[in-house]
Amino acid sequence: MADDLLADFRTMSKFGATPAGGVERQAATPADLANRAWLRGWLLHRGFRVANDPIGNMFGLYEFTPGAPYVLAGSHLDSQPGGGKYDGAYGVLAAAHAADRLRRKYRGAAVPPPLNIGVVNWFNEEGSRFKPSMMGSGVFCGKIPLDQALGELDTSGTAVADALLQIGEQGRAEVVDPATELAAYAEIHIEQGPILDKEGIDIGLVTSTWAANKYEIAVHGAQAHTGATPMPDRKDALYGAALAVVAVRELADRFGEHLHTSCGQLTVHPNSPVVVPSEVRMHFDLRSDSQELLEEADALLRQQFTAIELKADVRIEKKFGHRWPAAQYEPAGVALAREIADDLGLSSRELRTLAGHDSTNVKDLVPTVMLFVPSVDGISHNELEHTADEDLVKGLDLLTGVLDRLIHQAL
Structure with missing residues (x-):
């Protein structure tokens, strides 16, 4: 299964690939659309229901218990101009693989998990083509009015609404009601800093934001x-x-x-x-x-x-x-991730995130777990951004364990 993750990551990294090994995949561009289409096919093939909301957030949903709330996991597929191929994209793919592992684990179970599982690709997290950053999760969490976000312009004068319509990625209805249908959220991301790499630590347990x-x-x-x-x-x-x-x-x-x-x-x-x-x-x-x-x-x-x-x-x-603002992540989520890391034999340490992530928004809505894997030399927003294959796999194993616990009992 580890080979499947790595093969899919190599495939996904071709969308918008740059000669120096990064990606150019800004929000609502043809490269972004191609990546989204590939992910949609991947999820549909495995039995997930896939839909977009009005700001272009993309959800892959799987029901264990019809009508129950969802535990979501994900990140973003868009990149900075000449950006790295790991930033955001790894988190989406790891979430998809973790959710599918759980789908297969509990397929046909006499007693299914009480909560459902979902994968999300948040729209325009990077804020490079359209401002502000973390736009899709901001709208989802009620921090940015939808009409305001849809009216934001890129440097050529194209509005978000028009860009989404041009690529056919604007949904017409709310897919997941954040107030009633979301139980918890988890996100795994490259650290984008040097601490884990320098210290030889497998996993960062994010405790708070700058x-x-x-x-x-x-x-x-x-x-x-x-x-x-x-x-x-x-x-x-x-x-x-x-x-x-x-x-x-x-x-x-x-x-x-x-x-x-x-x-x-x-x-x-x-x-x-x-x-x-x-x-x-x-x-x-x-x-x-x-x-x-x-x-x-x-x-x-x-x-x-x-x-x-x-x-x-x-x-x-x-x-x-x-x-x-500076704010804390759910302490029980940090403890849960540490416990599962220990069970898997993975080293871990607590970290604060200096960068903004979609979890920065979602943590204010529902209990949220934020995890990091090492970034070699701390390089990010750069085509030389790199995380070792073994660290990608370790992160997937940990995320799977976290989600398995959360679909049985949210924090």
Whole structure:
């Protein structure tokens, strides 16, 4: 059965494959559709009912006890541009294989499990084509209004609703009622950090999330000639943006390992080699293990932006794009996963997740178990992302054990 997982992973990794060994499979693109179609066929062939909800979340459902709630497991199939092939995709495939193991185990059982099993591929977790990230699970959990999500535009002006319609992946009705038909959730993911790999640990037991603030920034200046306009008269939006990027990085230097910062995407207007830019739009994020520290960093950032406005003679517009607080995962789920890891002879340790995952949303709705497998050298969002085959298999064995317990008694 381990060989089946690895063979299927190799097949799935062909969808959107890049020459350097990663994948380019952003949400609602032809490569994403091809992967979804393959997974749909895989699930249907094994007796799962497959359906999409209105935001494009894809569910594969199997009933042991008709009418009972579901234990869901999954992650996401979409990738970053030039991303790694493990991020998200492994979690979906591992969930599918674990659910199918349980389907075969209890097929024809005199006393079936009291809860049903489901696999989910959440739409647009990465937030690379459409913002915000974790969109599908956010809508499912009631954190993002459906109409708002469907109206979000990519850089070409295509709305989520149109993109889903173009690939035929927008469902018309709720598939699983999150309020009444969901009993628990489990997700397994590559760590995307170096700790497990460096320490030689098999499994990460995720206990909590870091807090995150994501901002949409616009720096407004005035268009001008790059040669003829006197330097003191310039209102250079790109100069102001550059100062802001440096300020955000210096925040991380100030707080050390307790704050991670980044600037992700820049759009410069009019982006001509002989025009002083009039506007720059970009995205920042601040992440911390402390909500208080995050608030302090946000206050310092506002002060820095005020100083930059004066220095560069620009106006900076800042608004929150997406945020989530530092929060705990279900302690009983951590204990359950540790117990099963011990039974399987797998080493484990507790970890906090610095990255956002769909479980970040779902844990606020139902008891949730979040698991990590090692990432070689901690590389992620990169074509060189890698997890050893044996670690993929160990993760599947653990996830299967966790789900087996959960379909008999949710946390």
